[in-house]
Amino acid sequence: MNVLCIxxxxxxxxxxxxxxxxxxxxxxxxxTIWKGQSGNYGIDWSxxxxxxxxxxxxxxxxxxxxxxxxxxxxxVRNANGAPMEAExxxxxxxxxxxxxxxxxxxxxxxxxxxPTSVKRFRAIDLERSSxxxxxxxxxxxxFPERNVLAALLGDPxxxxxxxxxxxxxxxxxxLQTLEExxxxxxxxxxxxxxxxxxSFAFDDAQDGNVSVQLGLPSAAQVCRGEMIQLxxxxxxxxxxxxxLRDAKERRRGLLLVDSPRDGRSAVTLFHFxxxxxxxx
Numbered sequence: 001m002n003v004l005c006i007x008x009x010x011x012x013x014x015x016x017x018x019x020x021x022x023x024x025x026x027x028x029x030x031x032t033i034w035k036g037q038s039g040n041y042g043i044d045w046s047x048x049x050x051x052x053x054x055x056x057x058x059x060x061x062x063x064x065x066x067x068x069x070x071x072x073x074x075x076v077r078n079a080n081g082a083p084m085e086a087e088x089x090x091x092x093x094x095x096x097x098x099x100x101x102x103x104x105x106x107x108x109x110x111x112x113x114x115p116t117s118v119k120r121f122r123a124i125d126l127e128r129s130s131x132x133x134x135x136x137x138x139x140x141x142x143f144p145e146r147n148v149l150a151a152l153l154g155d156p157x158x159x160x161x162x163x164x165x166x167x168x169x170x171x172x173x174x175l176q177t178l179e180e181x182x183x184x185x186x187x188x189x190x191x192x193x194x195x196x197x198x199s200f201a202f203d204d205a206q207d208g209n210v211s212v213q214l215g216l217p218s219a220a221q222v223c224r225g226e227m228i229q230l231x232x233x234x235x236x237x238x239x240x241x242x243x244l245r246d247a248k249e250r251r252r253g254l255l256l257v258d259s260p261r262d263g264r265s266a267v268t269l270f271h272f273x274x275x276x277x278x279x280x
Contacts (some may be wrong), residue, residue, distance in 0.1 A: 004074070005235040007048060012070055015188070017255070018146070022110060030046045030047055030048040030049070030094065030099070031047040031048075032044075032046045032223075033045045033046055033047065033092070033198055033260050033266055033268075034092060034107065034254065034262050036095075036251040036252065036253070036254065037055070037252045037253075037259075038095035038096065038097060038098075038100070038243075038247070038252055038254065039096075039097035039126075039243060039252070039253070040054060040055050040056070040098070041053065041054055041055065041061065041095075041098065041100075041126055042054075042055055043092070043095055043100075043254075043269065043272060044249065045092045045141050046133065046268065047061075047063050047265075047267075047268060047269075048065075048268065049170070049268060050062070050063075050064035050065075050090045050092060050102075050268045051063050051064070051065075051256075052100060052126060054126075056068060057090060057270070060131060061129050061131065061134070062100065062128070062129065062134050062155070063132075063278055064088075064090040064128070064268055064270075066132060067088075068088040068270040068272075069270075070253050071086075071088060071106070072086055072088070072270075072272040075092045075108060075110060076274065078143045078222075079110065079111065079144050079274070080112045082110075083111070083249060083274060083275055084108065084109060084110045084111060084273065084274055085108070085273040085275070086107060086109070086110070086213055086270070086271070086272050087095065087104035087105070087106075087107040087108075087134060087269060087270065087271050087272075088104070088106055088269070088270045089103075089104065089120070089268065089269050089270075090103075090105075090267065090268040091104075091261075091267045092102055092254065092259060092260075092261075093121065093201035093203040093213075093256050093259055094202040094203070094247070094253075094254055094256045094259065095247065095253045095254045096243045096244055096247050096254075096255070097240060097242075097243030097253065098125060098126040098127040099123060099124070099125060099126070099137050099142070099202070099240075099243075100123070100124045100136075100137075101121065101122070101123045101124070101201035101202065102121070102122050102123075102124070103119065103120070103121055103122075103201075103215070103257075104119070104120055104121075104122050105117070105119040105120075105225065106118050106119075107225065108209065112115055114221060115224075115272075117213070117224040117225030118217055118224070118225065119174060119217060119226070119227045120215055120217050120223055120227065120229075121199040121200060121213070121214065122136070122198065122199065123136065123137040123138075123198050123199065123200050123201065124136060124137055125137035125138075125141070128187075131157040135244040136198040137198060137199045137200075138198050139198075139200055139212070139256070140197055142170070142234075142239070142240060143234050143237060144237075145171050147234050148171060148197070148232075149170070149171040149174060149237060151232040151233065152171075152174060152232065153174070154168055155230055155231070155232060155240055156204075157183055157228070157230050158174075158178065158183075160183050161178060161182070161183040161192070162177065162178075162181070165177065171247045175192075175196060178192035178196065179194055180190060181192045182219045182232070183216070185221070185228055188218055188220060188221040188222070188223035188226055189220045189223070189261030190216040190217065190218055190219055190226075190227070190228050191216065191217060191218075191219035192216060193215075193216070193217060196214060199212065199214050199215045199216075200214045200215075201213050201215075202210050202244070202247070202255055202256060203207070203231070203255060203256040204248075204255055204256070204257045205236060205244040205248045205255065206246070208235060208236055209233050209234065209235055209236060210233075210234055210235075210236045210240075210244060211231060211232070211233050211234075212231070212232045212233075212234060212258060213229045213230070213231055213234075213260040214229065214231075214232065214233075215227050216228050216230055218227050223267050
């Protein structure tokens with residue numbers, strides 16, 4: 001969808017239009033990817049949207065389209081009328097009770113030497129969220145800190161990043177150390193994001209344990225848009241046992257092992273562009 005800004009007085013109107021306009025993936029009608037419940041929430045994931053609502057309230061707790069529009073509006077405000085193009089993608093990874101996990105991607109050809117492309121995992125605590133204000137979920141609000149620390153220290157990717165460094169004795173110290181390190185896998189370098197404990201999805205549950213996947217984005221421009229996963233196995237806390245059982249049995253909720261993942265056909269995509277007004 002292209003919009004041409006001709007004059008500076010018209011710029012404000014154009015910005016307002018940008019915030020309201022989007023092109024969703026595909027030219028045909030919306031196609032449902034997954035629809036169901038998780039805890040007290042209803043989830044509707046399609047090729048043209050991803051929304052979450054409380055069962056007793058029609059207002060959305062999370063709306064991917066609204067987030068994409070707001071992000072694009074921010075890009076446009078800083079563009080000074082230059083031509084630019086952006087894509088935002090959303091993939092539902094898991095839904096366990098009030099914990100929603102997504103894979104989000106952002107691509108922006110925003111006038112730099114190279115386009116920007118980032119992919120990440122994002123976990124949301126729906127119970128603490130309000131309309132237009134999703135609240136991040138943290139592993140340490142679900143699992144004991146000592147278990148998270150032990151699982152991270154036992155992971156080969158984390159061990160590779162630490163190398164010969166002494167093992168940190170606290171989770172806070174480990175996270176601080178990892179923020180300054182990268183890990184090389186094949187030909188790419190990956191980094192530990194500062195919100196690592198909120199970059200997770202529930203993968204599977206078995207024998208009193210739950211496997212969790214964390215996303216590590218690329219740290220090098222040559223591998224922009226790439227991501228690897230770090231896997232942890234943690235004892236299942238009693239507080240989430242019923243939710244995990246419902247998701248495992250596919251009654252209410254979704255685990256990553258069962259999440260649709262058919263390439264770009266199992267993703268919500270929003271595309272925006274502007275031709276620019278010829279001014280810098």
